[in-house]
Amino acid sequence: MSGWVKIAGLGPGNEALVTPEVTAALAEATDVVGYIPYVARVAERPGLTLHASDNRVEIDRSQHALRMAAEGKRVVVVSSGDPGVFAMAAAVFEALESGPDTWRDIPVEVLPGITAMLAAAARAGAPLGHDFCAINLSDNLKPWAVIEKRLRLAAQADFAMAFYNPRSKSRPEGFVKTLEILRQECEPERLILFARAVCRPDEAIHIATLAEATPDMADMQTVVIVGSSLTRVIDRPIGPIVYTPRSTPE
């Protein structure tokens, strides 16, 4: 039996958004590793061992997955959303790159998933319907100065922006500073979408202007989408639609 690692995206939280490719990988796996709440989404069955670990141990978890695959196990590393977007894929490749040479013979595959910003955008309309960027606002692994520079240049480029990890208890100040930077670079009417727990039973989507936005509108469960200067709202009796048109005027 020869082992492998598949790094699989479970999507934002609704089983109807898990791809058949990921479902098939989980059915073939001998071992599943991942952060506790994501492993909890995998059904137990005979022959499958679940290895749930805490947050912030991504490299340990990746090494564990690669070691098991080297021993012949079929290992699925689960991420929420898409594993390639601020999730486990890069961590597994960091572990592989710095690990023993023999790990380079292990088949490793990334199985894409519906990432949070695309699920959030879909629930609100199409705010990412034109050029956009995705920024991880956590400064755990990069200097704040890099985040600030990217925010200013993205605003000057008039990208719509999606923010992952906007705010945590240990980093309450970053999103305060983010809103200050946006207020310096963008007009007060700029639309901001706060999408919390998207596609889960406690989903809450809130639309605000930059003038109205406050830091407490975001937490670690929230994806924040800032529109471009062209993003607008269609008012409807059955609820608003937020979208960015396809055309940019001369």
Next chain:
Amino acid sequence: MSGWVKIAGLGPGNEALVTPEVTAALAEATDVVGYIPYVARVAERPGLTLHASDNRVEIDRSQHALRMAAEGKRVVVVSSGDPGVFAMAAAVFEALESGPDTWRDIPVEVLPGITAMLAAAARAGAPLGHDFCAINLSDNLKPWAVIEKRLRLAAQADFAMAFYNPRSKSRPEGFVKTLEILRQECEPERLILFARAVCRPDEAIHIATLAEATPDMADMQTVVIVGSSLTRVIDRPIGPIVYTPRSTPE
């Protein structure tokens, strides 16, 4: 019977990447509208009418979908990839916004899909593993000056970049200019991924440096991913992995 519109993402082309949510919507539909090759991916069945139309008639197609829904039909508008990323969702909302008031009572839902850049990234490793942007290089609906400005600012922000619609027969010059701009802003060793027909039988993925890249490496079937300054390759006997690490040094 009350009608609706669901704007559904079919993913990049492999049926294993179509979400169960989209499959369920197609099973409920009375009518499917979309660009010819995407409608061709939907199985015919009694009670379902397929309406395939040519490229560049997105607003006509959207109005057709909304008119049918207003008459009580259950209409799925199919896009490849994710409908919210350079696809049909924004077009449907443009049609809705400028259409009769009664259209604002039609339930319209966006069903997300695996967009091409995330499928391409997964096939190559994790080149979008850190902050990135997505730019539509077609200047059909925006001035070239806007594209050029966004390219320069994105390079200065050190985003990884994904380019949709990099090159067509009617616009051969845009991607030539794009490579020139990148050569002015980035080092010659910068990695570029040309991912053609991702997840389809004729898939071809090519990794080049900016110095090696030539315009003919891209066509309309290609998603181009330009790494950030930190994106690198892991050499392996079973093929290279391209990824962007999670950490940015001080």
